[in-house]
């Protein structure tokens with residue numbers, strides 16, 4: 001697999017901006033070649049060879065994704081003598097997909113988390129609209145980075161995008177809304193907060209933990225709730241994340257806090273979530289953690305952190 005050398009924790013602000021602004025649909029290849037389940041593995045191999053590609057999604061006539069045939073599947077078919085069988089019998093059916101409105105940061109982390117060379121891209125109706133390979137991402141990033149470098153030379157750093165206010169005791173409060181399955185804005189809150197901590201010279205070991213907790217809580221609102229608000233209260237030496245949503249609430253908090261417990265649907269799992277690790281991980285990385293929820297009502301999770309400055313002489 002081609003590993004993309006981008007670490008979100010210590011990337012320059014310009015890279016983070018690009019990763020959040022660009023969407024999967026901006027980098028994906030489309031329209032794409034697809035195969036039908038009745039096509040033979042040999043026919044697919046020939047199409048792959050002719051078009052110099054290493055994987056083809058298999059769809060029905062209504063553009064629903066059924067599976068994918070990769071070079072590995074072709075090699076297995078040749079080895080096992082089923083190269084003349086229909087693809088429907090031998091394609092890979094457990095496919096991790098991206099949604100076209102997700103930001104590029106999702107894309108990059110998927111290449112790090114899953115060892116696949118390509119991800120099919122679905123639209124909001126779950127229809128196949130494109131495919132993303134690591135080289136699509138790299139080439140788009142290079143062009144965008146170049147453009148960004150030119151901009152940086154001309155203007156000063158951009159303002160944080162969250163709605164910010166200053167509370168009564170001088171603390172800073174920043175809020176970001178979340179909406180169900182709106183990946184257009186998912187992840188934005190976490191990225192902005194990491195940028196802010198970085199600019200404030202906070203130690204990376206702290207901002208990394210804040211980033212993990214924030215991201216998990218934010219994504220939980222996007223995939224499990226009717227939407228809500230990610231609220232960050234920052235004082236000179238503390239940061240509290242308050243993730244508050246509009247329901248449906250969590251019926252059994254103890255189970256929800258258990259590693260591996262998840263109610264994620266197949267749609268959510270296909271998007272790479274649903275390991276049941278978000279809440280336990282959030283608790284593990286936070287200095288203080290509380291969760292309240294009432295079935296039918298909303299859920300409020302609070303994760304607190306003690307902020308400490310990066311060691312002298314080290315740029316965070």
Ligand SMILES: Nc1ncnc2c1ncn2[C@@H]1O[C@H](COP(=O)(O)OP(=O)(O)OP(=O)(O)O)[C@@H](O)[C@H]1O
Nearest residue numbers: 220224225256262263264273274275276277278279
């Ligand atoms: N904001 C929320 N509203 C309603 N239910 C929630 C919310 N957050 C979590 N849950 C419930 O708690 C379960 C466990 O959450 P957790 O974040 O640990 O795992 P997950 O989101 O299912 O998977 P992962 O986070 O590993 O992708 C969820 O499957 C869901 O049932």
Ligand SMILES: [Mg+2]
Nearest residue numbers: 216220278279
């Ligand atoms: Mg989760």
